[in-house]
Amino acid sequence: MWTYFLRRTLIAIPTLIAISFVIFALLSLAPGDPMAQFATNPEVPPEVRENMRRSLGLDQPWPVRYWKWLVLLPQGDWGWSFAARKPVLDFIGERMPQTLAVVGVSYFLSVLIAIPIGVYTAARPRTWLSYLVSVLSMAGISLPTFLSGTVFLLIFSVMLRDTPFGLPMIYDTQLKVKDWGSFVLQIRQSAMPIMVLALFTAGSMTRFVRSSMLENLPMDYVRTARAKGLGERVVIMKHALRNSLIPVVTLVAIGIPTIFAGAIITEQIFRVNGIGELLITSINRSDTPVVMGIVFIFAIMVVFSSLIADIVYGLLDPRIKFS
């Protein structure tokens, strides 16, 4: 089994290299010059422009630049932002905590919502509550985050503005948590992005828990447990739920990149200065090294979350054979 994990981990590295090559090639072959802003500026003389290109290494052919990028990557040098004039990794490091906090809390919340609701409705599949939940979870899947985000803004920042439930419309990016008051403020301003993302994920997760439970409940081992005279509670919570959660755990791992992609939208709506907002800004100002870095981080998330899913699945499910 461990050789399987090792092999699976080793495959992840060439996959990431291949992806980074594709992204780098796309960025380099695309029309549009990162120096365009200087090219259109008449104040910048051509020789200065040439010097800048050379100092940024842009005079070399792109495969050479890719090779340099790849070699420096493990040393923590992800390149240099054109626009902010600082190392890409520092730039990303400044923005990552905001995104991680919002995404982490909302993901945790959506698991907390999905498991009890999914289990409850699977145990009582033909009740009106169960039908309602299946309609609502489908609605959660179909809901564009900018619609739920807008509705939350309207409710909490416009309609309830002067009540205790009112929430700030714009995320204060300067806020530093240093005491209780600023901590409460931080929670209040993160509440809406967290709710929107939790709703976005809880829909699909509830459906998954529910269908996984529904698959397990008619199984022989559940009948055996009932036949032994165990209470319905024990049968469902201990026997069926444990087995149903195995595929759910993998879904939780695989879903990580999706919720980060969802954060790109919520950060635009609520103006959170996270990594998604940085991606959009950097794309718009042709800050290629930063774009490269962020898209590569997304690729790492996709590859590693599926790696984790595989490993966890192998550890949890004794039926999986490794060959």
Next chain:
Amino acid sequence: MATFVKPLTASATRTTPTKIRSNSELAWRRFKKNRLAMLGLITIILLLLMVIIGPFLYTASPIKTDPLQAYQKPFSKFFFGTDDVGRDVLARVLFGGRISLSVGIAAMAISITLGTIIGAFAGFFGGALDFALMRITDLFQALPIVPLLLLVTYLFRDTVRKTFGADLGIFMIIVGVIGALTWMTNARLVRSSFLALKEREFVEASRALGVNRLPIMFKHILPNSIGPIIVAATLNIGAAILTESTVSFLGLGFPSDVPTWGKLAADGKDWIDIAPHVILIPAFFIFLTALAVNFAGDGLRDALDPRRQG
């Protein structure tokens, strides 16, 4: 479970012989019983009619601005109100729907075609080709879709616009990129279906009759694995519409003069407190379409699965 073989009673044989129904008839009967799926199907048909016929019946211009009529509330002189520069939101929703729905359908067509061809070749031929195609599928599956979509649309927008014209160019790139980044699930579905079906007798029979490999793949095997493909196609339409709206909402999709639903919502995002309808109405139509498509696709999955006898 022990079952007793019931002797056929006289009454059972004498009643009028039950009509023999084809598989698709049975599937349709199962589908009709699913109220949510039927509701989804009816909603899809109504939405299609709305965007196809709508602009002929409601002839207000979707692009004409009128600053004097800006921020009109819905259900006043304008059914869906007006936006920040006085454009008629209903007219924009009707025109935008045409683009949004065509994006969904066209992107689905690309992703399903790609997935079916790749899956069919991998499953049918196996061996080295299967290995190579599946590694490519793995690689694509590892691509971060939304960031890449944003990036590619932005990078190649101007070039494609110059070559194919403003509207068609941007349409092609969005549809092409969504299709090219979403075929993997369908490829796996088709591959596993082909792996199972190619061992069956009817394939051997056609091979014995001297049918070539391509007709065996696409005329004999493919129709037998069409069920899961249809389900995947339906769900793909909803996903593609949501993806396009995401990209347009972020300002990296269609240019501002092309009203797609996502673009309309993006136009309204700065006026949430004074004119919320400008963002809510198009966003609601995206939601409605995705919901209807998802319910219909879900119902289709249940109806086409012969193990579920309803």
